[in-house]
Amino acid sequence: MVVPVEMSRKRPVSLSSSLARRLEQLILDGTLKSGKPIPSERQLAERLGVSRNILREALKELRGRGVIDTQHGRGSIVKGLVPNLEQGNALTYLFREHPRTLYDLLEVRELLEGRAAYLAADRGTEEDFHRITHAFEAMEQAGQESTDPVRSAQLDHAFHQTISEASHNPVLVHTLQSLMELMLNSVLASVNNLYHRETSKKQIDRHHRQIYNAVIGRQPDWAQKAATAHIRNVRERLLEIEQEEQRLDRSSDWEKLLR
Amino acid sequence: MVVPVEMSRKRPVSLSSSLARRLEQLILDGTLKSGKPIPSERQLAERLGVSRNILREALKELRGRGVIDTQHGRGSIVKGLVPNLEQGNALTYLFREHPRTLYDLLEVRELLEGRAAYLAADRGTEEDFHRITHAFEAMEQAGQESTDPVRSAQLDHAFHQTISEASHNPVLVHTLQSLMELMLNSVLASVNNLYHRETSKKQIDRHHRQIYNAVIGRQPDWAQKAATAHIRNVRERLLEIEQEEQRLDRSSDWEKLLR
DNA sequence: TCATTTCAACTGGTACTACCACTTTGACTA
DNA sequence: TAGTCAAAGTGGTAGTACCAGTTGAAATGA
Structure with missing residues (x-):
């Protein structure tokens, strides 16, 4: 009252x-x-x-x-705060013209996700951890049942987002969100490819579990290390995929996907 | 029709x-x-x-x-009309009323500037270094001649930007740019205060020199360390300034009571 | 059965009243 | 004369009642 x-x-x-x-x-x-x-x-x-x-x-x-x-x-x-971070226009152009920008993005994301995981482990609340656990379990369960790559990507995104929100740094959250939207809007197809490969999938799951355990266990340094390793891994996998595709179809799967 | x-x-x-x-x-x-x-x-x-x-x-x-x-x-x-036309963005207010957001922003910036400096030292070209040198010298020269805080802030910004551009990561450049615009538009006054203090100014100059030397000398790790230390220092200084201003606010209350 | 209408239960928008907290003023007191 | 203090003014909150759009599901019609 x-x-x-x-x-x-x-x-x-x-x-x-x-x-x-x-x-x-x-x-x-x-x-x-x-x-x-x-x-x-x-x-x-x-x-x-x-x-x-x-x-x-x-x-x-x-x-x-x-x-x-x-x-x-x-x-x-x-309506959202920090509207200036809507970097849509300038960067979407970049992605259309230079697909390799994706690796640049993942380079930045690696930093931010790492920091977010660190902060989440450091100053996340019990409620945050609850949400994270929920997202994590949903992701694991879906991983065993379904093979729908789109759903997998969504759950993946949700998991990372709960962690970033647990960092309690709104600027960090919004920046990561912007980058993710950019990525999902432009190269979703390629990202989905990751989930089709058994080896990649297993590795990703292992990374997710590491991140989850480190955050919940309040081990900031481990969380950061696991998160950065995770994103770096994604980046390298995508690089491999692209090179493969270039070998298969020299004339650009990318541009088709991105258009 | x-x-x-x-x-x-x-x-x-x-x-x-x-x-x-x-x-x-x-x-x-x-x-x-x-x-x-x-x-x-x-x-x-x-x-x-x-x-x-x-x-x-x-x-x-x-x-x-x-x-x-x-x-x-x-x-x-x-109070009068049409005080500020572009005040429209919610951020000006946001940063004024929620000072914590500024530290959140600087927390992110610390990461990105550090990485930018690292990458600049690692893969910057001679031409990049040329530009960086140019910006650095302009900053040093102006620091001795003029005391205009606005100009100092501009040159400071320009210096950091040349470095970020030398990272050759457009996503990094753009994200940093967004964050800087956010900061400059909203808390320019506070930032300017930094340049008014001799001790701060000396420290800032020293940090800039460290960053510059590390980048030009192609010492990525040093460059990163110097850049993060620099931003962290700015963050702490701003914290001090804000606390001071709060003290001033209270003392002005006392004057009112005595009068 | 399916499309349409109707209506109840939301939602925000406006009005009115009563009262609280602060400031100023001026009459009254010491 | 200097100080006190109470009344009247101000903005700040609370509560109720009602009006006006929106929605969705039940009732109605074909």
Whole structure:
């Protein structure tokens, strides 16, 4: 009921403003995910222990700043923060023209995933670990039952994303997300090839298990090492695949795939 | 073939938002003069024929846009209109109100700059080194002559950018660029503070020289170590500055109490 | 059976009232 | 004269009631 408001600002912070702040923090932490709807005003107001009036003022503030989008009768959705990181245009062009950029991307991703795993092991909460476990088990189970490469890629992505979110670094999360979207949008087909090869699949599964155990076991250094090794492995595999394909079809499978 | 123009206006404008517009118009017309107080909420609400709730939401919008300034128990005054046009991006606010995000960003930047320096030392061409040298010398020279913090920041940025470009990883370059734009647009003032402090400046110059020498000398590991240390140092300095500013805020509160 | 209509239960938008917290002012007191 | 303090003004919150779009599932029609 009574919500303590701590502050050290010049002027006393109004409840509605600090509310807006709290909501933003929730978005940054990933509790409220970009693109997803947020609870209704009545629910939120009750859950946060404030009147709907004041909750509305807070939402108004977020809305004015473009953080959320609201429609009468439907609800509000998170529009996402850090829009400047939508690097779509410039880089999608690059991918079309120079497929090798994929390895450059994986080079960056290797760094970021490693750091994310480190931080996740270091400052992830029990709830984070719960989500990670859930994603991991879903991935393992699907790996035994189904052979659908698309689903595998999705679960893979989900697993890595839960880990990055456990890092509690929103900039890291959003950057990785941007890179992943870029990758999935442009070269999904090639990535899927990985899951068709038994040797690759086994290796990937082993890496995933290493990452998972290290994070859950709160072993930051191991987690980082496992994650970087994982991405590096993916990168090398893709390189092999590409060379193979080039041998088979000199004239570019790539461009067809990327178009 | 004539297409009604206003068909795209699917969403009705909420009363509170249009109210905010009307109030802004009143300010533009001079009815509400800059610096002067505006009528109380109760008066305004009655005069405009709306509920006080909705009037408050409108004021909240103006307040969020920096058009008016409100104090509990006193009232609201017009701060002036059109303060900053490009303020639109939520990031400016985000970084101002959530300083932690800045450290999150620098945490990511530390990784990327380190890797960029490593790669630059490893696979940079002579031409790259030429550009880096050019940028480095310009920075050093300006450091002795001028004390313009803005120019210093620009040259600093240019130096780091030439290095990242020497990494020949476009994804890395682009990601770093995005992060830098984010930072410069939002917290330029704070960053500039760094160049005002002699001790900071000396330390920064030393780090830059270390990075430069390591890259030019083709010492990837040293380059990486120097670059990460550099960014980490910046991060810690900014933390100090922020804490200082918070102390200043509190002391100014004391003055107010004594007066 | 399938397409259509209808309606109930959501959602956000607006109004009104009562009260709390802060600031200013000025009359009253010491 | 200097200090006290209470009233009246201000913005801040809470709560209720109702209006207005949206949705989806049950009821209806062909």
